[in-house]
Amino acid sequence: MFCECKYNEYGTGENTSPSLLAKMTGGVQACKHRYNGYRLSHNIIVLWLCRLSLIGSLLGAQWAYSDTDPGLIAPTLAPTVMVLGDSISAAYGIKRDSGWVSLLQQHLLQPGNAVSGQRPVAIVNASISGETTGGALARLPKLLLQHRPSIVIIELGGNDALRGYPIQTLRHNLQQLVQLSQQAEAKIVIAGMRIPPNYGKHYTQMFHHSFVDVASRNQTALVPFLLAEIAIYPKLMQGDGIHPTAAAQQQILNNVLPHLRPLLAAL
Numbered sequence: 001m002f003c004e005c006k007y008n009e010y011g012t013g014e015n016t017s018p019s020l021l022a023k024m025t026g027g028v029q030a031c032k033h034r035y036n037g038y039r040l041s042h043n044i045i046v047l048w049l050c051r052l053s054l055i056g057s058l059l060g061a062q063w064a065y066s067d068t069d070p071g072l073i074a075p076t077l078a079p080t081v082m083v084l085g086d087s088i089s090a091a092y093g094i095k096r097d098s099g100w101v102s103l104l105q106q107h108l109l110q111p112g113n114a115v116s117g118q119r120p121v122a123i124v125n126a127s128i129s130g131e132t133t134g135g136a137l138a139r140l141p142k143l144l145l146q147h148r149p150s151i152v153i154i155e156l157g158g159n160d161a162l163r164g165y166p167i168q169t170l171r172h173n174l175q176q177l178v179q180l181s182q183q184a185e186a187k188i189v190i191a192g193m194r195i196p197p198n199y200g201k202h203y204t205q206m207f208h209h210s211f212v213d214v215a216s217r218n219q220t221a222l223v224p225f226l227l228a229e230i231a232i233y234p235k236l237m238q239g240d241g242i243h244p245t246a247a248a249q250q251q252i253l254n255n256v257l258p259h260l261r262p263l264l265a266a267l
Contacts, residue, residue, distance in 0.1 A: 078120040079267045080147050081260075084136050084177070085127035085155030085191070088226065088252075092129050092243045100252040101125045107253065108264075121264065124149065132159045133173030140177060144184040151263050152181040153256070155191040155226060157211065158242075161199065167206045174214045187263045188220035191256070194231070221259040228255050 083089050083101050091099030105123040107113050124147050126139070133156045143149075154177055160170045178188050192211035197204055215222035227244060229251055230236045236248040244252065 078122050079150040079264075080122040080124055081151045081153065081264075082124040082126055082143065082147055082149035082186075083153045083155065084140065084143070085125075085153070086131040086159055087127075087129035087243060088158070089125065089127035089153075089155045090129045090131075091249075093238050094246040094249070098246040098249055099125075100249040100256070101127070103249055103253045104256070107257075121267075122147075127155070130159055131156060132163070132165070133157060133170055133177065134160075134165075137173050137176050137180075140180050144180065144186070148184070149181075149186050150267055151189065151260070152177075152186045153189045153191060153260070154178070154181075155193075157193050157207070158195070161193075161195045161203075161207055167203065167210060170207070171210045171214060174210060175217070178214060178218045178220060182218065187266075188218065189223065189256070189259055189263065190215045190220055191223045191226040193227070194225055221263060223256055223259050226252060226255055 081104075083104075085101075089099065089101055091102070096102065101123065102125075108121050108123070124143075126143050126147075128135070136154075136156055154174070156177070157170055157174070160173075174190070178190070181188055190211055192208065192215075194208050195204055199207070211222065212224075214220075225231075227248075230244050230248045234241075236245055236251070237243065238245055
């Protein structure tokens, strides 16, 4: 077998269209092959690569990268947990793979931590820093259609409070998020949040009760306070006093897991 490779300015085989090659071979550099003096045409090479791609897809169908978080390896053809959140779930200020959502994926990959029947679970992180309940509500229909999650974890509301949005708006949006997810046959976990008392006693209490009331009305799982055992310790919060540090991420996961495990076991 003789292989002669010549590369043009694009790093691809000469006489090969870079754009066409990228589409057909996924960026694999093209070579001119000679076997017993006969040169294989580009069409045969492409066919060969396509067959290899198909075989690879069949052998590795269990694993793929999450569309919304390339850093997370997510199993396909498996139940999906989608996290719809803000900067707390988007790992603001820390490495993405140090965030609690990434830790959740790592936790589920450990022996004995998978769902019933040892089925793999896909984790999709659809969180965006600065997201509000209204912003997430606008994105949710497409996300539900794209990922078809079995479980949706709703971690939102903090930015609504920071912007002084009315409590009625917060509750309405939370209700719509839950309702749309349930219509898509997904189970729900609501992550409750709290805000500092400087927002005023009435607003602070109504804010917290919004999560409790929506969860109770819709009979969903509720994490009473996502940052429990974190927010009271300055060393576990970043300099802005709002976002948890990397060291706090395991505690966030510990706060979520007791409410998530029953839903995972029922999949």
